[in-house]
C-alpha cells in the first residue's frame with residue numbers, strides 16, 4: 001500500500017491548473033486571481049487633505065499667525081484659485097489641496113472670526129496632506145495567484161478594475177452510492193440512513209473554491225452507477241462516496257474500470273481512508289472515497305482540498321501541519337498513518353478523542369483538529385508535541 005504523501009503526489013498529477021475567466025468585480029470575492037492586474041490610476045489622484053481644517057502654505061504656519069479666507073475646497077469640489085501669502089482656504093477631508101497650499105491646520109487648532117482665522121494652538125508637525133499616489137500609482141500591480149479577500153476587492157475597486165481575471169472554479173460532481181441512503185428531509189425506510197457525506201464534502205469543497213454538484217444517489221447496481229457517471233460528465237473531478245471496499249456490494253472500482261478508468265492507485269496506508277481509489281475517467285480526475293462518513297471527510301481534508309488548490313493554480317504543497325502539546329497520554333499507533341479527531345483546549349493543549357470509529361460524525365463535529373500520527377508512532381505521554389491539521 002502507498003503512503004499518504006505518495007498518494008497526494010499521484011493526485012497532483014491528476015489535478016492540472018484550470019484556465020482563467022473574467023468575472024465582474026462584484027463576483028470576485030473568494031476567487032483566485034489568475035494573473036497580475038495593474039492599477040488604472042493614481043490613488044489619490046491629487047494631493048488631498050486628510051482632515052477638516054484650513055489649507056495654507058507651511059512656511060507661514062506658526063502659533064498666532066493670521067490668514068484671510070479666500071474660498072472652500074470639499075471632497076469632489078476643488079478650489080480653482082491659488083493660495084497666496086497670508087491666505088487660507090477652508091478645506092474638508094478628501095478635498096484636493098489648492099495650488100500654493102501644502103499644509104492643513106485642523107479646525108480644532110484655529111479660531112475664526114468671519115473671513116479671518118488665527119492659529120490658536122501650536123499646530124503639530126503633521127501636514128495632514130495625503131500626497132498624490134501615496135496609496136498606489138497607475139501601473140502598480142496586485143499579484144497573482146492569490147485568493148481575493150474583502151480587502152483585495154476594495155483595492156481592485158479603488159484601482160478602477162471592474163472585471164477581474166480569476167481561475168475558473170473546479171467543477172466537482174459528488175456521487176453517493178448505496179441502497180441504504182436517502183436524502184436529508186426524505187422519509188428513510190427501517191434499514192436506511194441519511195446521506196451525509198455529500199453534504200459535508202460539498203461544504204468543504206466550496207469553502208476551498210470549487211463548485212460542487214450533488215448528483216442523485218447511485219444505488220448498489222452497475223446500471224445505477226453507470227447512469228451516475230454519465231450525469232457527472234463535464235465535471236473536472238468526479239467523486240464517488242462509498243462502495244470502495246471489498247464487500248459484494250462494493251461496485252465502484254469494477255464499474256469505473258469497465259467505463260475505462262485509468263487507475264492511479266487503490267488503497268492508502270492511512271486511517272481512516274484506507275480504501276481510497278484514484279484515476280482518470282472520461283478526461284476528468286476521479287476519486288473513489290470510502291463511505292464511512294469520517295473517512296470521506298478526512299480524505300476530503302487530506303487529499304481533495306490540496307487537489308483543488310493545485311487546480312486553482314495555488315501550487316501543490318501538503319496541507320500545513322501545526323504543533324501542540326498533548327493534554328493526556330495516547331497509545332502506540334498501528335502501521336497506518338492515523339488522522340485522529342482531537343480538540344484544542346483554551347490552554348493550547350490538544351486532547352485526542354477516545355472513540356475514533358470512522359462512523360462517528362458527532363465526534364468529528366466536536367473536534368477542531370486532526371492529530372497526525374505517523375505509521376508505527378510509539379505511545380506518547382502528556383506534554384509531548386504532536387502534529388495536527390486544523391479543521
Ligand SMILES: Nc1nc2c(c(=O)[nH]1)N[C@H]1C(S)=C(S)[C@@H](COP(=O)(O)OP(=O)(O)OC[C@H]3O[C@@H](n4cnc5c(N)ncnc54)[C@H](O)[C@@H]3O)O[C@H]1N2
Pocket residue numbers: 176177178180181193194195196197198241242243244245246247250272273274275289290291292293295358
Ligand atoms: N472485510 C473488510 N471490510 C472492510 C474493510 C476491509 O478492508 N475489509 N475496510 C473497511 C473500511 S476501512 C472502510 S472505510 C469501509 C469503506 O467501505 P466502502 O467505501 O465500501 O463504503 P460502504 O460500505 O458503502 O459504506 C461504509 C459505511 O458508510 C456509510 N455510508 C456510505 N455512504 C454514505 C453517505 N453518503 N453518507 C453517510 N453514510 C454513508 C454506509 O452506510 C456504511 O455504514 O469498509 C470497511 N470494511
Ligand code: MOO
Pocket residue numbers: 270271272273274275290292295358
Ligand atoms: O479506513 Mo476506514 O476509512 O478506517 O474507516
